[in-house]
Amino acid sequence: xxxxxxxxxxxxxxxxxxxxNSAQFNQNIFLQLxxxxxxxxxxxxxxxxxxxxxxxxxYSSVTQQQDLNTNLLKLLDYQGAxxxxxxxxxxxxxxxxxxxxxDDSGNTQSGKVASVFVSDSxxxxxxxxxxxxxxxxxxxGISEPAA
Numbered sequence: 001x002x003x004x005x006x007x008x009x010x011x012x013x014x015x016x017x018x019x020x021n022s023a024q025f026n027q028n029i030f031l032q033l034x035x036x037x038x039x040x041x042x043x044x045x046x047x048x049x050x051x052x053x054x055x056x057x058x059y060s061s062v063t064q065q066q067d068l069n070t071n072l073l074k075l076l077d078y079q080g081a082x083x084x085x086x087x088x089x090x091x092x093x094x095x096x097x098x099x100x101x102x103d104d105s106g107n108t109q110s111g112k113v114a115s116v117f118v119s120d121s122x123x124x125x126x127x128x129x130x131x132x133x134x135x136x137x138x139x140x141g142i143s144e145p146a147a
Contacts, residue, residue, distance in 0.1 A: 030059050080122065087124030091116030091136050094126060100141040101134050112145055 034055055091113075100110040111128035116136075119125050124136040 030062065034059070084118050084122065084124065087136060088116055088118065091124050091126060094139070094142060096145065098143045098145050099126065099128075099134075099139045100143075101138040102140060103134075103138075108140065 094113045095116065096113065098110055098112050100108055103109050111130060111132060111134075113126050114129045115127045117125055117127065119133075125133050126136060126139070127133050
């Protein structure tokens with residue numbers, strides 16, 4: 001029975017090809033595994049060409065999937081930024097207007113909008129003149145302030 005030896009340098013680290021120290025996939029791991037397999041093959045049973053080609057195709061597929069994931073993450077980030085800008089744009093139309101809103105207990109309250117901002121959670125919030133912060137989604141009605 002053959003085993004796969006560590007392909008890391010002898011710097012005292014315990015990283016091996018099959019180590020799960022990092023949850024992130026590294027493209028070099030696949031190549032290290034393939035190289036180790038080729039080094040440790042027996043002369044009487046060399047690696048089958050079809051199996052080798054399947055492994056290379058798998059490597060190519062994994063690389064393409066990583067690129068796709070990276071691009072999808074960039075797209076999601078961009079969409080999130082666009083949603084925040086759109087929310088700020090909608091909220092800016094409420095500046096210096098009186099809004100009625102549902103508070104946490106479901107009662108209808110009102111207040112004049114002093115500013116609009118994006119919270120740490122990414123939600124668009126309105127800050128009223130009395131320093132109360134409400135979610136843009138809680139707004140029930142809009143009116144001009146009394147002169």
